[in-house]
Amino acid sequence: MWRLIATSLCQRCQRVKALPLNLRPCATLSSAENQQTVEALYDLSVDIQKVRKLKGWVLYQSPAYAKEVGNLLQDMGASGSIVARILAAHPEAVLCHPEQMQAQRELWMSVCPNQKELVGIIEKFPASFFTSSSHNDNQRNNIAYFQRLNINKRIITKLMASAPQSFSRLVEQNEVMVRTLQQAYQELGGEEANMKIWFQKLLSQNPFVLLKAPEVLRENLLFLRDKGFSAAELLRLLSKLRGFVTELNPDTMRCTMAYSQDTMCCSEAELRDIILNCPALLYYPEAILAERFEGLLGAGISMSQIRETPTVLELTPQIVNHRIQLLRAHRYDIKTGSLEVLNGTKKDFEMSYGKLQLRRERPLFNPVAPLKTDD
Template sequence: MANATSNLFMTFLARSQLGLLMPGLSALHNQRTNGKFSQHFRYATDFISGQENKATVESLSELSVDIKKIRRLKPWVLSKEVTYVKEMASILQKIGADGSSVAYIFECCPEAILRSPTDVSCQRDLWLSICRNEKQLVELIKRFPDSFFAVEHYESQKANVRFFKDLGLKNTIISRLLTSASNIFHNPVEKNKHMIETLQSHYLSLGGSQENMKTWLLKLLSQNPFILLNTSSTVQENLEFLQKNKFTDSEVLCLVSKLKGFIVQLNPATMQNSLLYSKNIFKCTDQELKELILKCPALLYYSVPVLEERLQELLKAGVSVDQVKEAPGVLELSTEIVQHRIKKLNAIGFSLKTGNLEYLNGTKKDFETAYGKIQAKRERPIFNPVAPLNIED
């Protein structure tokens, strides 16, 4: 009886301990399978508990950094045991960053103080190699601190900078790509090389000349560097789609160039829908549709809902479908831009119902020039050569 009671007690004890252990095991499993959540939770807990690195907070305060902003955006940075506030500030100050610039950079990118000073120094030298001077570098860091402090991609960035220089891209273009399209520089250089070779191959196969290929390619990259984030198979599919729709090789090359490389970011399904929509709306033949597309590639690039919205905005202003067909480039403009330009033209008595839609087209500078001419023409007094002169005696 005693043995039975003892066994019963041991069983109960084991089950109780297992019950206590299971939540812990479950938490451990969740931590391993959801590391990011656990990490953020730990940082949040540290912050709530008030376990900030006092030395870090004091160093940042001495630099007039808004600590409250960091606590609001990325509080976990302040709980890190090892930081390099003074070292990072020194690196920035040596290239000419003043106190307010240093504070602004740390507020926008608090992770900067966690980077290794050695790595950041290497990054500084790399970026400086494509900048005109240190002043420009400081401005770039202020505008794109996250890109600059992505030092974990240093080796890829270095290899890609060298590759693009060898390709013939100017430093101004490379610096713009490095900041606005930094993911391209995170790619292994082999991937970018393969994409460049793909574009060169298609350019030649579509009838482009070897002599003009470099100029064409550099212009394409400067207009749309994100083309390098696509795959060679995507490029192939889209070009084949256009060829199947009776576009000649020279016309396909023209579209690729006019679309600034955005053709590779499309897919056959969306292009097909856009073509059908344009054909139905403008009631045109296949040949007329081709001419419209070549005149305004936006008809191919924008999705049906976007084209629909823009066309409706023009129709509300009293413009006819036939007018849009004559000047399809107006569909490249957003509804906000169209509304603003129509309002300005109406204010000086210019009616789009009878006027030329070409006045709406173009860049802001183009429109302002056209608007100024219309305004000057309407304000100019009419001269009547046979009207009697009023001469005072």
């Protein structure tokens, strides 16, 4: 919370003593609300009561630039309702100086295809756009670095939006982690020609991967290699699971693997195959796995079915039960049928479920087709 708020405020907020609840003002603290700010927010149809409830301290700051923020967003094509939503969710935006906002606009437009898309990003990630002016140089240097790596502009934009810390820090720190990831890819047998695509996919799936310590990546890869995973298998894991190997540690993986092996009564070789099909087994805590195993078994699913389709462990018991009920309505016996129909996102399941509906509702004959008669 502290870091999110701190990075969202303008430069001078860093020189002011922290308020209770770890909230920093960006400007001079007044004993009464800044009426100019309140009136400007009213004019922009912002939910003032929501602002007072969640971040009321913003209304006591002076100077503030609510009108200027509204004008900037509207000039970029934002509708009145979008401006109101942005400022209700992130009222700290009114504390950033207009020059800083304009500088951010120009910086983001260097990688964003158009202003409409930038407005959409600001609506989802306002704290990433309304950030400290002290980060401008780092943002600019990091953008230039990723462009030199020929990273797609959309991926750079996604990184800036969802993991702004990667761009607010020194470019040298990102360079170290990028080199570590590229070296790991090459050492595990990855083809040089495919490295750019692999790296872009990794950044797209896990924007926070650059914020991890390079040492963690090396330790986790060594641990998994000691557990019998081949270089090719490690590359599959590194490519498949959103950079998970930078978010775990050997101790947690050791406990989770031991629990999974005991529960599924499988050999180490079988467990490796199961993990390659369902890497989530490496990072789900024992308590979550226990709940999911219990839920699946309680629904009548056998352990052998789970071993054959371990990805069902990625679903919560509530989702599993809901999907099973829908399938039973179409006479699909989950105890004897494949668990693949349970898998995937909501959209994936709806497609599988729709096919079952069509199969059940399809007539035995086509009433439109002409009847075959003897000549």
